[in-house]
Amino acid sequence: MYVGQAIRRREDERFLRGRGRFVEDITLDQPIAHAAFVRSPHAHAAVTHVDTAQAAAMPGVLAVLTGADWTAAGHGEAEGVWPVKDMSGADSRTAYRPLICVDGVVRCVGEIVAMVVAEDRHQALDAAEAIEVAYEEKPANTITAGALDPDIPLVHPAFGTNEVMVTEHGLKEETEAALANAHHVTEVVVPTNRVTAASMEPRAYLGHYDRVNDRYTVWTTNQAPHIVRRYFTKSLHIPEHKLRVIAPDVGGGFGMKLYHYPEEGLVLWGAIVCDRPVRWVGTRSECLLGDTHARDHHTVGRMGFDENGKILGVKFETLAAFGAYESQWQASITNAYHFTMLSLAYDIPAIHTQVRAVYTNATPVDAYRGAGRPEAVYQVERMIENGAQEMGIDPLELRARNLIPPEKFPYQTALGITYDSGDPPVLMGKIKALADYDALRAEQARLRAEGQWMGIGISAFFDMAGAGPVKMMNDLGAKVGCYDVASVRVHPDGRITVFAGSHSHGQGHETTWSQIAADRLGCDIDHIDLVEGDTDRVPMGIGTWGSRSLSTAGMAVYTAADRVVAKAKRMAAHMMECAPEDLDLADGEFTVKGTDRKLSFAAVANASYHSGDRPSDLEIGLEETSFFDPADCTYPSAIHLCVVLVDPETCAVTLRNYWAVDDVGTVINPMVLHGQVHGGLVQGIGQALMEECAYDAESGQYLSGTFMDYAIPHAEDVPSFGLDAHFTRALGNPLGAKGAGESGTIGAPACICNGVIDALWHLGVRQITQPMTPKKIWRAIEDAKRTQH
Amino acid sequence: MERETISVTVNGRAYERAVEPRRLLSDFLREDLRLTGTHVGCEHGVCGSCTVMMDGVTARSCLTFAVMADGAEIETIEGLGSVEAMHPVQQAFWEKHGLQCGFCTPGMLMTAVELLKANPDPSVDDIRDAISGNLCRCTGYQTIVESIQYAAKLMREDGP
Numbered sequence: 001m002y003v004g005q006a007i008r009r010r011e012d013e014r015f016l017r018g019r020g021r022f023v024e025d026i027t028l029d030q031p032i033a034h035a036a037f038v039r040s041p042h043a044h045a046a047v048t049h050v051d052t053a054q055a056a057a058m059p060g061v062l063a064v065l066t067g068a069d070w071t072a073a074g075h076g077e078a079e080g081v082w083p084v085k086d087m088s089g090a091d092s093r094t095a096y097r098p099l100i101c102v103d104g105v106v107r108c109v110g111e112i113v114a115m116v117v118a119e120d121r122h123q124a125l126d127a128a129e130a131i132e133v134a135y136e137e138k139p140a141n142t143i144t145a146g147a148l149d150p151d152i153p154l155v156h157p158a159f160g161t162n163e164v165m166v167t168e169h170g171l172k173e174e175t176e177a178a179l180a181n182a183h184h185v186t187e188v189v190v191p192t193n194r195v196t197a198a199s200m201e202p203r204a205y206l207g208h209y210d211r212v213n214d215r216y217t218v219w220t221t222n223q224a225p226h227i228v229r230r231y232f233t234k235s236l237h238i239p240e241h242k243l244r245v246i247a248p249d250v251g252g253g254f255g256m257k258l259y260h261y262p263e264e265g266l267v268l269w270g271a272i273v274c275d276r277p278v279r280w281v282g283t284r285s286e287c288l289l290g291d292t293h294a295r296d297h298h299t300v301g302r303m304g305f306d307e308n309g310k311i312l313g314v315k316f317e318t319l320a321a322f323g324a325y326e327s328q329w330q331a332s333i334t335n336a337y338h339f340t341m342l343s344l345a346y347d348i349p350a351i352h353t354q355v356r357a358v359y360t361n362a363t364p365v366d367a368y369r370g371a372g373r374p375e376a377v378y379q380v381e382r383m384i385e386n387g388a389q390e391m392g393i394d395p396l397e398l399r400a401r402n403l404i405p406p407e408k409f410p411y412q413t414a415l416g417i418t419y420d421s422g423d424p425p426v427l428m429g430k431i432k433a434l435a436d437y438d439a440l441r442a443e444q445a446r447l448r449a450e451g452q453w454m455g456i457g458i459s460a461f462f463d464m465a466g467a468g469p470v471k472m473m474n475d476l477g478a479k480v481g482c483y484d485v486a487s488v489r490v491h492p493d494g495r496i497t498v499f500a501g502s503h504s505h506g507q508g509h510e511t512t513w514s515q516i517a518a519d520r521l522g523c524d525i526d527h528i529d530l531v532e533g534d535t536d537r538v539p540m541g542i543g544t545w546g547s548r549s550l551s552t553a554g555m556a557v558y559t560a561a562d563r564v565v566a567k568a569k570r571m572a573a574h575m576m577e578c579a580p581e582d583l584d585l586a587d588g589e590f591t592v593k594g595t596d597r598k599l600s601f602a603a604v605a606n607a608s609y610h611s612g613d614r615p616s617d618l619e620i621g622l623e624e625t626s627f628f629d630p631a632d633c634t635y636p637s638a639i640h641l642c643v644v645l646v647d648p649e650t651c652a653v654t655l656r657n658y659w660a661v662d663d664v665g666t667v668i669n670p671m672v673l674h675g676q677v678h679g680g681l682v683q684g685i686g687q688a689l690m691e692e693c694a695y696d697a698e699s700g701q702y703l704s705g706t707f708m709d710y711a712i713p714h715a716e717d718v719p720s721f722g723l724d725a726h727f728t729r730a731l732g733n734p735l736g737a738k739g740a741g742e743s744g745t746i747g748a749p750a751c752i753c754n755g756v757i758d759a760l761w762h763l764g765v766r767q768i769t770q771p772m773t774p775k776k777i778w779r780a781i782e783d784a785k786r787t788q789h
Numbered sequence: 790m791e792r793e794t795i796s797v798t799v800n801g802r803a804y805e806r807a808v809e810p811r812r813l814l815s816d817f818l819r820e821d822l823r824l825t826g827t828h829v830g831c832e833h834g835v836c837g838s839c840t841v842m843m844d845g846v847t848a849r850s851c852l853t854f855a856v857m858a859d860g861a862e863i864e865t866i867e868g869l870g871s872v873e874a875m876h877p878v879q880q881a882f883w884e885k886h887g888l889q890c891g892f893c894t895p896g897m898l899m900t901a902v903e904l905l906k907a908n909p910d911p912s913v914d915d916i917r918d919a920i921s922g923n924l925c926r927c928t929g930y931q932t933i934v935e936s937i938q939y940a941a942k943l944m945r946e947d948g949p
């Protein structure tokens with residue numbers, strides 16, 4: 001069995017030897033021209049004049065293109081695949097992110113106004129600088145909290161409001177009643193900071209148009225290449241069969257590389273206009289500004305408890321930033337992934353939530369690792385923590401009293417989602433033991449007596465992973481079918497190529513998909529190769545996002561491999577003169593049960609292609625495809641626990657310990673699993689302590705344009721993690737796998753913030769906005785002192 | 790722009806090339822020599838993806854002009870290990886899952902090689918300190934630390 005083994009990764013050698021092939025590394029048989037962009041320096045302005053004459057005459061310049069050219073060419077927009085759906089029935093106010101400014105108004109810093117294509121990058125940049133754009137500045141707002149206040153400038157005045165849509169879910173009356181009758185009510189105001197994925201590989205695109213054969217090719221840093229084809233049917237109106245999308249090695253995605261970014265459409269446009277391949281590679285500043293941002297919720301919440309700390313009901317009112325425009329998957333957060341998960345790991349009888357999505361003059365928000373669930377966990381867990389502290393009940397004990405007990409699974413939450421399997425009390429027991437919780441509390445008391453500030457943070461949650469089935473996701477607003485696809489091709493020599501519609505940009509599919517296939521096919525893992533990321537080679541795919549690939553594409557591999565085995569068994573039975581049911585397949589050989597009669601898989605494969613002696617109703621060849629639609633989403637769960645030390649002198653936070661106990665169902669490769677958990681945790685730590693896409697409130701200028709200003713965790717900033725696990729099988733797929741990509745980013749921000757609040761509670765601190773920088777912590781302590789005196 | 794001729798040795802091979810004075814070493818390696826293993830993650834000296842070895846010490850090729858490498862010996866990821874056998878650091882990253890997307894990996898490996906030359910038995914803190922100039926967004930660093938510890942062990946066992 002390969003499944004369950006910590007096999008070292010089969011894709012690693014090329015990266016370790018510097019032979020990875022990223023978009024920036026691609027060469028073609030004709031010289032590649034380069035694109036550079038002129039971007040708005042203003043958060044909101046009318047573009048009154050664009051003068052391209054001087055730039056067009058500069059050396060090496062092949063084309064200078066503007067929104068007017070785009071409109072004249074009849075091109076379109078990047079339409080959403082998960083568009084806004086206003087559940088109250090009112091018209092949603094959709095304004096998709098334009099590829100280039102076409103209506104004479106720029107609505108956020110960084111919006112593209114013009115493109116230069118030139119022979120080399122420097123020439124393109126020089127010419128872009130020579131383009132003169134006249135702007136007339138308009139009032140702007142980049143802040144989510146007040147976006148609906150009456151005197152706030154409108155991002156899209158035609159809508160008459162900054163509100164994109166309103167949704168409400170859950171049990172309104174029951175929740176009001178629960179809060180009215182509660183023994184204790186906790187209220188918190190919790191903004192979730194705006195962050196960005198900041199993959200180490202910047203976004204990059206290469207477009208090519210083969211005029212003679214009328215074929216288009218795009219190499220893209222994207223997680224879902226088949227969906228890129230779909231975007232192009234709307235932006236450049238290219239039919240899907242004419243466009244080949246290749247997503248080669250991609251250096252991290254985290255959800256952020258799922259979209260049809262302006263530059264992706266524009267380089268292909270440039271390639272068509274100039275009849276030359278055109279490439280753009282983002283600078284870090286362009287990426288920190290133009291990559292989709294994430295989170296940016298502003299939530300007011302109230303939670304009611306009975307006298308024993310049992311949660312009776314919880315109510316949320318959230319403003320969710322969209323930024324200046326709607327990005328293609330944006331409503332997957334507000335309409336699918338946020339509200340559904342607000343019950344976390346707790347048995348809460350009444351929940352009601354209202355979300356109002358708002359436009360601001362900031363970069364569009366879209367999904368980033370966790371997408372809606374980190375916000376949900378932060379919002380709920382902050383209330384639980386404060387409630388426990390206020391009621392004087394040990395925070396772990398209060399949580400334990402509220403966990404969903406194992407006998408209630410499958411458990412339907414007050415928001416209508418049903419968790420198929422899980423056992424939160426076991427996770428809690430394990431983390432308590434792992435962290436030696438009682439000893440930590442004793443240490444905390446001792447240190448506090450000495451004037452040291454130690455805090456213990458906890459978060460417990462469920463994730464909705466494995467996006468699918470198609471119908472459920474359609475009902476939640478998806479306009480793409482959430483299945484996935486794999487083909488298993490057995491070659492005549494018995495070796496195998498697997499084609500999958502997922503895309504690995506760090507996840508290790510070449511290893512894990514091969515582990516699954518090798519087990520099903522009873523063959524050596526080295527007899528299998530994997531192809532992903534090429535729409536001309538892979539039949540179809542929905543791509544890798546939302547911790548979905550294992551339970552969709554992985555399951556498609558599993559299913560297609562089983563179909564191959566079933567067919568091969570018929571051929572083998574014919575050759576061995578027995579019934580297919582009498583055959584076992586293992587170690588590359590068919591064996592007649594209970595005998596030593598054997599026939600190699602390779603011989604059967606060869607005969608499948610080249611022998612006329614076969615069952616009359618058995619088609620030639622040995623290749624099967626599965627379009628796998630799972631029976632359900634998957635619901636991984638986890639509990640996190642951390643220890644923080646806050647320095648009373650500097651207010652700096654040291655994250656001393658971090659433990660996580662995960663339930664991700666069946667594990668394919670524990671080494672890969674741990675890597676996913678670690679990576680997510682560090683991104684979550686970044687959100688809690690240092691990361692923020694910041695805007696100047698006055699001017700709307702973007703302040704986080706370099707890695708000096710946008711701080712992501714270094715090796716020194718984070719501890720080593722203590723992980724444990726307890727696995728309950730997912731019921732929605734035969735593998736029993738749940739998906740594991742997002743647990744870290746979902747649980748860590750809440751856990752760490754709770755730890756810091758726990759450390760400072762005795763000083764009167766009740767809430768600190770993330771990222772919890774020393775300055776904010778100092779300010780919170782000072783404010784607490786003032787209100788107490 | 791006027792070009793200057795430089796001679797550099799890269800991975801043991803001598804090159805003579807005419808370059809513009811503003812040409813960065815990272816672009817020179819990637820575009821002129823087609824050694825695309827060296828990656829550019831930030832082009833402002835913070836991420837460490839572009840780290841190469843220049844006369845035996847690590848350098849950020851995105852902050853180094855190609856003309857500054859005139860007469861220097863450069864080692865890039867492509868020169869690490871041999872066709873037959875990987876360098877122990879590469880081997881260790883493979884065994885201990887020290888990479889996910891592989892983008893930061895070349896820079897990480899060069900930094901690890903430099904550390905292990907100076908300190909054959911580094912502690913976890915030594916390692917975290919040494920790689921603090923190399924950002925990785927995928928691994929969370931723990932497996933990188935373990936990889937470097939394991940590489941140190943392999944190198945101590947193998948002898949110099």
Ligand code: FES
Nearest residue numbers: 832834836837851
């Ligand atoms: S690319 Fe040189 S340090 Fe980031």
Ligand code: FES
Nearest residue numbers: 889893925926927
């Ligand atoms: S492995 Fe992806 S950035 Fe380090």
